[in-house]
Amino acid sequence: MSKVMEYAIRSHIHLAIFSFVYILGLYKANQYAPYYALMFAFGILSIYNFHRLWKLRRGDLPGVILNWLEANKASVIFLSIISLLLAGVLYARYFAQNYLIHLLCAICVLVCILYVYRIRRYSLREIPYLKIFLVFGIWYFLLHIMPHMLFKSLLFPVEGFLLLFAVLIPSDMKDIDYDPEEMKTIPQLIGTNNSLKLMRFLSILGICYSVITQSNFTLPWIMSFTYMFLLTFFHSRINKDYYFVWVDACFLIVGVVLLLS
Secondary structure, three states: OOHHHHHHHHOOHHHHHHHHHHHHHHOOOOOOHHHHHHHHHHHHHHHHHHHHHHHHHHOOOOHHHHHHHHHOHHHHHHHHHHHHHHHHHHHHHHHOOOHHHHHHHHHHHHHHHHOOOOEOOEOHHHOOOOHHHHHHHHHHHHHHHHHHHHHOOOOOHHHHHHHHHHHHHHHHHHOOOOOOHHHOOHHHHHHHHHHHHHHHHHHHHHHHHHHHHOOOOHHHHHHHHHHHHHHHHHHHHOOOOOHHHHHHHHHHHHHHHHHHO
């Protein structure tokens, strides 16, 4: 793998790009969608990389990521700070509309901080059974609930729910050898093979729902869920440290096809 590609994956640039296209596709009819998509992408780059930097300080990273981050620490710090500033500017300029949005966003930021910052024994991510549901809650709020509050349109809530939950599972599969057993993540509870079966089930459920509802935008979801379903059969052939990247591309598929529709 080239150093550029590795940097894009390790610094979450790939996820920021995929998410930007996904949001842009979902809300393409709204003139503020590009600004919201950019804000979300910069938010990913800032929060996810600040999490990594905090874990580096605490010495709580797998060896490969630890070595990479130590070698690229300065650029990751710069990327995190610039992204945080840009996300803040976009929020203040376009989306700071009322106190309820301020409150909900403040809660999201607080959860993101406590996700890695330990109070006494645990950070939020280390509380048993909680990790994936915290991440899911933040993402679903930012992808569907907040745009509904801003744009007055709740788009694809069921399809987005199923896709998001399925996409998050491989991240825990990747960390199964590093997360403490007490965290009780889905792969720790049911194993890698059953986690893949759960992804297949969610994919089939998503395909069936898309076919039954027969909306004008069925194709993007069917393509994305089908791609995920097929991808579960190639887990053993893909480097386990990068399998999640292939799954993250489900966002890209939906976004691109919606933009072309």
